[in-house]
Amino acid sequence: MSEPFPQLKQLVFGINPISEDDWDEFSKLWKPFSSKRKEIITAIGEREKYLYFVAKGVQRVYYFDEQNREATLVFTYNPSFGGVLDSLLLQTESRYFYETLTPSVFLRAPFSELQVLMQTRPAIEILIRQGITHTISGLLTRLVELQCYSSEERFTQLLHRSPHILQLVPHKYLANYLGIDATNFSKFINKIKI
Numbered sequence: 001m002s003e004p005f006p007q008l009k010q011l012v013f014g015i016n017p018i019s020e021d022d023w024d025e026f027s028k029l030w031k032p033f034s035s036k037r038k039e040i041i042t043a044i045g046e047r048e049k050y051l052y053f054v055a056k057g058v059q060r061v062y063y064f065d066e067q068n069r070e071a072t073l074v075f076t077y078n079p080s081f082g083g084v085l086d087s088l089l090l091q092t093e094s095r096y097f098y099e100t101l102t103p104s105v106f107l108r109a110p111f112s113e114l115q116v117l118m119q120t121r122p123a124i125e126i127l128i129r130q131g132i133t134h135t136i137s138g139l140l141t142r143l144v145e146l147q148c149y150s151s152e153e154r155f156t157q158l159l160h161r162s163p164h165i166l167q168l169v170p171h172k173y174l175a176n177y178l179g180i181d182a183t184n185f186s187k188f189i190n191k192i193k194i
Contacts, residue, residue: 060169
């Protein structure tokens with residue numbers, strides 16, 4: 001595994017290049033953090049305090065209610081940002097869990113310090129806004145797929161978008177993410193050429 005800071009820098013500059021001075025200040029916020037498999041990093045009712053950069057491992061953001069209904073909303077894996085973003089940015093109690101599916105290694109930045117940097121360095125604020133805009137765009141695409149596409153079309157779209165995901169994420173979580181029965185998900189794996 002390569003070092004997390006060069007990976008973080010590559011992701012940042014891929015979203016919105018910033019000056020070396022801004023990068024130096026931004027990179028100072030990030031501290032190493034690790035978690036075991038199946039650990040809840042953020043629970044429902046907690047306020048998200050950190051923005052995470054995933055250096056290793058796979059995580060998911062999911063909803064779970066008192067009627068045992070579960071909905072996997074987002075997967076995060078290297079190289080990407082993670083956490084419960086609405087709770088982080090609004091500083092409200094999370095309505096979702098952020099859980100590791102595998103042992104995970106992160107860098108994490110406290111929101112309080114990130115917020116100060118966003119207020120004092122416009123390039124950092126633009127970077128965060130661009131990252132959020134990409135996230136919203138992906139979520140809107142996913143909403144269209146969930147509401148308009150058949151199960152098989154959702155499965156096929158996922159493989160076109162992220163062909164490696166079948167090796168990263170347990171299939172029961174992928175089926176839940178797509179809103180597909182686990183049996184049908186298995187049939188699609190056997191039926192569709194990957």
